[in-house]
Amino acid sequence: MPSFRAGARDVSSGLSGVLALLHEEDRSRVEQDVAQTFTMEAPYETRFRVRWPDGSLHYLHTRGKLYRDHAGNPQRLTGVSWDVTEKELAESRLREKEEHLYFLAHHDVLTNLPNRRLLQDRMQHALAKARRSGGLAALIYFDLDRFKTINDSLGHAIGDRVLKEIASRLARQVRETDTVARLGGDEFVVILEQVEEAEKVAGVAQKLLLELTREVLVEGHRLYVTASxxxxxxxxDSVDSESLMKNAETAMYRAKERGKNTCQYFTPDMNARARELLQFESGLRQALEQQQLVLHYQPQVDLMTGDLIGVEALVRWEHPERGMVPPGDFIPLAEETGLIVPIGEWVLRTACAQSRAWRQAGFSPVRMAVNISPRQFRQSDLTARVDEILRETGLEPGALELEVTEGMIMNDVEAAIATMEELGKMGVLLAIDDFGTGYSSLGYLKRFPIAGLKIDRSFVRDIPGDTNDAQIAASVIALAHNMNLRVVAEGIETADQLSFLRDKGCEHGQGYFFSPPCTAEELAARFLAA
Ligand SMILES: Nc1nc2c(ncn2[C@@H]2O[C@@H]3COP(=O)(O)O[C@H]4[C@@H](O)[C@H](n5cnc6c(=O)[nH]c(N)nc65)O[C@@H]4COP(=O)(O)O[C@H]3[C@H]2O)c(=O)[nH]1
Structure with missing residues (x-):
């Protein structure tokens, strides 16, 4: 561990020894830091690179202090340096992995364009900006006409080359502030920000359509592509990103009906969905009172042994006319209207009571996982409510795992950590759901008092065939293990997916391969051991 201590007179020579080895890019910053010690009373602390005489590059962390005599003249400058090379390199490897993982998760591998996930984020930003400025924003949804013919007749490799060309043509034609994203397949979306007049959007869309119709030359084939x-x-048309996308898609289908290679504005009569939604909302209010909500439970198993280790509670709405409504169809609406708070509380109480009932019936205890929605998570009395429900139902806190998503945490990291710490102190377990889809900095992950991560279903769906997803899943597992977190993979449907995940050391999983979510009775009969 190199260190230097220097008397006032040989300060310059002691420092110059270190300065002689300093990496050029760090020199002026270090000199400034040291010089500041002479002008300010505070000790200095700095980190820099040096090249040792043997040519190796090292990172030093230096802390130093200036001592003055009674008259205030500098007397001694002492400093101690630590070699922090290992730590620095480990941090930079982690940062690189983090950036790589982020890129993979937010871009389409074929075209390098933003994917659906990043598009959603960009849309939120564009809408927030338009909201603040009172301006207009537009979404153009493109779908290539008869693209399947190219794929079927010339093969996927050529199809891919065409998609890449289309992507770069679209990206070249829009302003830097606009976004071009690929939704997958032959669908692209363009977000136009700062739109002056609604009428001008069709002009932009026409220009893009014209650009796409220019001949594409691939391996000697002259191809002509059109789009709607x-x-x-x-x-x-709408103020939320989800319905803007739906509206643009509806309008795109209308353009196709009108004969393709054309564009179409959305008009309200295109769907009667708005009216339907209102009815749905009042129905949902009644659902709670009239006990139309039910919980299904999906087994979570140990991938090595096949043993049941937990269940995830998933809510369903037994609608009197529509039949069983999946949560994806009503949870977003419940979140928007605030109904999620009483619904979430009902789910938590019912799941805890069920878990306790199974124990009382003599089944071996398994962990109960419950989803917490963003709005629930932000409730200031969440911890108190959870505590009350645990007391009421008599379930021990360590038997309950709350699943929160990355997005919920990253919204306000400090507040989220405070809430998670309170829950952790009570003994409740926490897991991050849908991991990989959000923006968690891996650095932050260390600060979260969590027990595990759940790899999102979207990354499991195409493994092991999709190398991109396989890489993401493997990296998430490795990183989680580095941080002593256990991993649950979601949506395992095939033996291939299972063996890939098992090979990578993923300890737990759930999915149709083991069982779909089922009623409490079915679960007890099929999985619980007395
Ligand atoms: N394709 C496929 N799907 C599989 C497979 N295995 C499980 N799934 C489905 O994946 C979803 C897993 O739940 P999630 O990621 O927490 O995603 C949940 C969760 O975000 C939300 N949700 C469900 N119940 C609740 C709840 O009580 N409260 C809150 N806040 N959200 C809930 O709704 C989402 C969807 O729930 P479900 O429709 O029940 O859908 C469930 C489950 O049925 C599989 O092998 N293949």
């Missing part, structure tokens, strides 16, 4: 485009406008 649907336009929806913020705030004219």
């Amino acid at each position: 485009a649907g336009i929806s406008l913020f705030p004219t």
Whole structure:
């Protein structure tokens, strides 16, 4: 561990020894840091690179202090340096992995364009900006016409080359502030920010359509591609990103019906969905009172032994006319309207009571996982409510695992950590759901008092065939293990997926391969051991 201590007179020579080895890029910063010690009373602390005489590069962390005599003249500058090379390299490897993982998770591998996930984020930003400025924003949804013919007749490799060309043509034609994303397949979306007049959007769409129709030359084939485009406008057609996308897609289908290679604005009569939604909302209010909500439970198993280690509670709505409504169809609406708070509380109480009932019936205890929604997570009395429900139902806190998503945490990291710490102190377990889809910095992950991560179903679906997803799943497992977190893979449907995950050391999983979510009675009969 190199160190230097120097008297006032040989300060310059002691320092110059170190300075002689300093990496050029760090020199002026270090000199400034040291010089500041002479002008300010505070000790200095700095980190820099040096090249040892044997040519190796090292990182030093130095802390130093200036001593003055009674008259205030500098007397001694002492400093101690630590070699922090290992730590620095480990941190930079982690940062690189983090950036690589982020890129993979937010871009389409074929075209390098933002994928659906990043598109959603960009849309939120564009809408927030338009909201603040009172301006317009537009979404153009493109779908290539008869693209399947190219794929089927010339093969996927050529199809891919065409998609890449289309992607770069679209990206070249829009402003830097606009976004071009690939939704997958032959669908692309363009977000136009700072739109001056609604009428001008069709002009942009036409220009893009024209650009796409230019001949594409691939391996000697002269190909002609056309597309259909649907336009929806913020705030004219809708104020939320999800319905803007739906509207643009609806308009795109109308453009296809009208004969392809054309664009179409969304109009309200295109769907009667709005009216339907209102009815749905009042129905959902009644659902709680009239006990139309039920919980299904999906087994979580140990991938090595096949043993049941937990269950995830998933809510369903037994609608009097529509039959069983999946949560994806009503949870977003419940979240928007605030109904999620009483619904979430009902779910938690019912799941805890069920878990306790199984124990009382003599079944071996298994962990109960319950989803917490963003709005629930932000409730200031969440911990108190959880505590009350645990007391009421008599379930021990360590038997309950709350699943939160990355997005919920990253919204306000400090507040989220405080809430998670309170829950952790009570003994409740926490897991991050849908991991990989959000923006968790892996650095932050260390600060979260969590027990495990769940790899999102979207990364499991195409493994082991999709190398991109396989790489993401493997990296998430390795990183989680580095941080002593256990991993649950979601959506395992095939033996190939299972063996890939098992090979990578993933300890737990759930999915149709083991069982779909089932009723409490079915679960007890099929999985619980007395
Ligand atoms: N394709 C496929 N799907 C599989 C497989 N295995 C499980 N699934 C489905 O994946 C979803 C897993 O739940 P999630 O990621 O927490 O995603 C949940 C969760 O975000 C939300 N949700 C469900 N119940 C609740 C709840 O009580 N409260 C809150 N806040 N959200 C809930 O709704 C989402 C969807 O729930 P479900 O429709 O029940 O869908 C469930 C489950 O049925 C598989 O092998 N293949």
